[in-house]
Amino acid sequence: MGDFNQSVILDSIRRSEEGLSRVELAGSAGLAAQTVSNICRRLLDSGLIVEAGKETSGPGKPRTILRLNPKGMFAVGVHIDPALTSFALVDAVGTVLEALEVPTDFSQPAEDAVRAMGREIRSLVARSGVDEGRIAGVGVATPGPVDAASGTVVAPPHMPGWTRVPLRDILAEATGLPVVMDKDVTAAAVAELWTGSAGGASNFVYVYIGTGIGAGLVLGDEVVRGSSGNVGEIGHIITDPDGPPCDCGRRGCVKVTCMPETLVAEARALGALPAAEGAHPATLQADLAALAAAAQGGNAEAAGILERSAWRLAGAVSVLTNLLDVDQVVFGGPFWPSLADTYLARFPDLLAQLSVTTDVHSVGVAGTRLLTSGEAFGAACLVMEKTFSPNAAQLLLDSKP
Incomplete structure (x- = not known):
């Protein structure tokens, strides 16, 4: 108590x-x-x-x-993406003191790559001059699926070799600090809630657009994680029954209609972007930005691709807003800036059309207000959440003899 x-x-x-x-x-x-x-x-x-x-x-x-x-406590955040791994050192009021981005390393075994992240964290802390005794821990945001109970990354798409990697234990040993691990979408939702960036909404869906697309859920001012920590896997919600086949055996899922990789591939096929061989996670963000620039520059094919993706994703997001009766949808993630103009222009009307609560309340649509180092900042917020936020589980009595 x-x-x-x-x-x-x-x-x-x-x-x-x-x-x-x-x-x-x-x-x-x-x-x-x-x-x-x-x-x-x-x-x-x-x-x-x-x-x-x-x-x-x-x-x-x-x-x-x-x-x-502000100097009473600090936290380190690490965001692992198939393209980039970002780091941030954050003080108690959320100021980013140090930040760093490095390409995610797939040239060595995953366990060795995690140990290298630990060395990077120690170097980051040393450069900052912060008293290590004031660092409450390291928060890690990683693509799902995850095994939250054991702190293990299971088998994220686009991350070859990362199968059942005991990330939490390796990083704790490498840094000597407590480690909290969560899915990237959940960490982003924690950051929105912790900073109040969602405009004070108590019930919202956070749509995370990275290499993949997922959803973080906040209900009654609490982040919802699910039984295994894998809430918000929306990749197999059908958005277009006549769309391309998906590896799940159905057609037109989010995974094959809305992902940045899919949009870039469609743009290349239609001539809106130059042809290229294969998908390259390291250049995907730049490719999507080029697609958005082409659309803004009057390329009809590029604009049509983004318009269709907005319509399709709105169908998937409306499933969540109708199911959960939330007040707000917040978009974010490393690929969000390229889609922001189209989505913010189209989503309010699309959700109003698809919402069953239109006559009761509207569903707000907003982009994240978190700025540079946002994903790593969200990971650091996992530590802040654990330290600052009241948890009803603390009230449970230990029944062991």
Whole structure:
């Protein structure tokens, strides 16, 4: 109960831009004044919060304002993508202090590549000058599927050789730090919730557009992960029954109609992009950007490809918004900027047309407001979530003798 109450206090202070007094904390948390005072004393002694001046409001003693100490805690984030692996060192208020991107290495066994990531993390921390004792842990965001219980990457598409890689344990050994691992789409949803970038929505779907497309889910201000940590695998929702065949045996799934790789291949086939041999994950982001530029430049084939992809993906996303009755859809991921103009122009009307709740409430559509190093920042937010956010599981009593 003490850990839960402390998380409630920390989370309340974190969410307040101006800071809160002990009296305000007691009121918002529903805790006794003495309990709040004791918790705040521990947090001040540990350096997680600081006293940030006095505030006078009416008669009586001025109240001392409490805020998070930016230097009280740090987290490292690692985002693994088939093209790039990005790193970020983040302070307690979400400022990115160090960031780095390197090509994802498939030239050596996956276990060795993860150990190399560990060395990169240690080098990043050393360059920053941050006290390693203040680093709460490393958050890793990786393509799914994952085995969340064992911290294992199972067999992500486009990542040859990464079959049942015990990423969490290898990285913890290589860095000497606690490691939290999650799917990239879930980490992105955590970042949106943690920073309030979703405009304060309590119920939203985060559509992650990377090498693959997935969905992160937030319901009632809580990130939904599913029984194995693999929620949001939307690749086999059918968007076009007459579309291309999928490896699942059906036709027109998201996987073969909406993925960036699919759009670029269609553009090459229709002459909207120059021909090339095979798909290249390392250049896929640039290829999609070139497709978007062609569409903006008046290429009708390129514009048609993006328009069709918006229509198809809206059908898949509407399945989620209707099923879950959410208020908002947020788009993000490393490939999102190339699609933003078309999708933001088309999705509101498409979702209104496909939504069963149109007469009750609208479904907002927005792009992420997280900027550079967003994916690695989202991974770091996994550590912040674990540290700051109250978790009802903390209230469960241990039944072991």
